[in-house]
Amino acid sequence: VKASNSLSFSLQAKMSRPVQARRLEGIDKNIWVEFVKLAATYSKVNLGQGFPDFPAPDFLTEAFTRALSGGNHMLHQYTRAFGHLPLVKVLAQFFEKLLGRDLDPMTNVMVTVGAYQALFCCFQALVDEGDEVIIIEPFFDCYEPMVKMAGGTPVFVPLRPNPPKDGKLMSSADWQLDPAELASKFSERTKAIVLNSPNNPLGKVFSRRELELIAELCVKHDVLCISDEVYEWLVYDGKQHIRIASLQGMWDRTVIIGSAGKTFSATGWKVGWVVGPNRLLQHLRTVHQNSVYHCATIAQEAVAQGFQRELMLYGKPESYFVQLPKELQQKRDWLVQSLDDVGMKPIIPEGTYFLVADISQFKSDVPDVPNSDEAYDYRFAKWMVKNKGLAAIPLSAFYSEAHKNNYTNFIRFCFAKEEATLKAANDILQKWKQEKNS
Ligand code: PMP
Numbered sequence: 001v002k003a004s005n006s007l008s009f010s011l012q013a014k015m016s017r018p019v020q021a022r023r024l025e026g027i028d029k030n031i032w033v034e035f036v037k038l039a040a041t042y043s044k045v046n047l048g049q050g051f052p053d054f055p056a057p058d059f060l061t062e063a064f065t066r067a068l069s070g071g072n073h074m075l076h077q078y079t080r081a082f083g084h085l086p087l088v089k090v091l092a093q094f095f096e097k098l099l100g101r102d103l104d105p106m107t108n109v110m111v112t113v114g115a116y117q118a119l120f121c122c123f124q125a126l127v128d129e130g131d132e133v134i135i136i137e138p139f140f141d142c143y144e145p146m147v148k149m150a151g152g153t154p155v156f157v158p159l160r161p162n163p164p165k166d167g168k169l170m171s172s173a174d175w176q177l178d179p180a181e182l183a184s185k186f187s188e189r190t191k192a193i194v195l196n197s198p199n200n201p202l203g204k205v206f207s208r209r210e211l212e213l214i215a216e217l218c219v220k221h222d223v224l225c226i227s228d229e230v231y232e233w234l235v236y237d238g239k240q241h242i243r244i245a246s247l248q249g250m251w252d253r254t255v256i257i258g259s260a261g262k263t264f265s266a267t268g269w270k271v272g273w274v275v276g277p278n279r280l281l282q283h284l285r286t287v288h289q290n291s292v293y294h295c296a297t298i299a300q301e302a303v304a305q306g307f308q309r310e311l312m313l314y315g316k317p318e319s320y321f322v323q324l325p326k327e328l329q330q331k332r333d334w335l336v337q338s339l340d341d342v343g344m345k346p347i348i349p350e351g352t353y354f355l356v357a358d359i360s361q362f363k364s365d366v367p368d369v370p371n372s373d374e375a376y377d378y379r380f381a382k383w384m385v386k387n388k389g390l391a392a393i394p395l396s397a398f399y400s401e402a403h404k405n406n407y408t409n410f411i412r413f414c415f416a417k418e419e420a421t422l423k424a425a426n427d428i429l430q431k432w433k434q435e436k437n438s
Pocket of ligand 1: 050113114115116117140196200228230258259260261262267270271272
């Protein structure tokens with residue numbers, strides 16, 4: 001008895017030690033875990049998390065099948081750590097075209113496990129204890145915890161909405177940086193700025209003037225730019241995606257991040273990449289080789305073949321990078337119409353497959369929860385999925401703690417969905433409108 005008592009005492013003593021590393025403090029909550037579960041439990045129509053419910057293009061899935069069973073058994077084995085050769089080669093060729101400069105596939109390109117791991121490599125490789133990293137709000141939520149995990153301090157600067165005076169619907173272009181406010185965030189402690197154009201969640205496509213402003217500040221203060229361009233092909237209404245790395249003085253200080261998940265509508269493959277100067281990428285490679293080492297060979301092989309096809313068809317009507325935005329623009333317009341019709345005012349996105357809508361007219365629909373400090377957009381999104389079966393994401397999830405409360409009247413929808421899914425969403429909204437009017 002004595003022996004077992006002392007054993008349980010020593011076990012208890014061990015377990016009272018903190019198990020969590022200090023760098024995880026305050027970053028344990030994650031919007032996706034909570035809302036993906038809610039959508040899985042309650043939604044009839046899921047316009048929440050950002051993924052297409054239509055199939056990836058045939059040429060891509062066929063390339064995967066060929067890679068899987070086409071006779072080259074070595075595609076089931078390890079490949080080069082920093083990217084399967086055919087993929088880094090074709091990415092270098094493709095980005096040479098886009099950037100108008102020569103690229104070395106071995107040193108200017110690295111393949112990652114989705115854009116997510118590309119971001120992680122950037123922050124771990126480039127941000128030190130005490131460094132500040134400027135993040136433009138609203139932002140893809142993982143930037144903040146990733147900066148903190150690297151020991152850095154995020155410094156936030158919001159895009160400020162300027163509603164059009166003529167009563168027209170707002171566009172994502174009406175959300176702009178205040179140049180003086182942006183300039184005030186740069187200091188000798190600033191190591192990097194994160195730019196995400198086209199922007200998730202707003203769909204804003206930064207204009208040349210806005211990018212030049214950011215570039216000038218980066219050059220002036222010797223700051224790096226982590227440029228998350230995963231939605232680079234998803235731009236509408238003839239808008240152009242401008243790569244900040246192509247502006248004067250920016251190549252040497254920019255890491256471009258991309259994603260096959262977004263580019264080829266195959267988010268589950270988790271193939272991403274970084275393109276940039278070797279002076280930055282050499283440090284990303286150190287993080288990569290000491291964490292995941294490399295990502296699935298077969299997926300890389302299939303994505304390489306997808307890019308080879310796109311290189312051949314570059315700019316032609318058959319190109320997937322031409323067709324996909326065309327199809328998505330139509331889907332955007334359907335959702336804009338559905339939401340506008342019920343008074344959930346959409347902010348028309350210039351890019352991405354997301355759309356933010358104003359829910360301030362719906363306050364009376366959602367019951368107040370006494371003594372709850374939960375923001376209206378969170379309450380609304382939870383109520384909507386449980387009571388109407390329609391899933392969306394609260395916009396304040398894309399803001400820092402300090403600024404969240406200023407943006408609680410919006411929710412984000414994803415419109416990369418089959419026509420039938422968008423029709424089903426429209427049916428839910430129409431029924432809701434009739435109930436409100438009766
Ligand atoms: N950056 C942005 C802005 C995103 O929206 C996403 C995915 N939602 C990612 C990065 C991550 O991309 P991946 O799925 O390739 O990891």
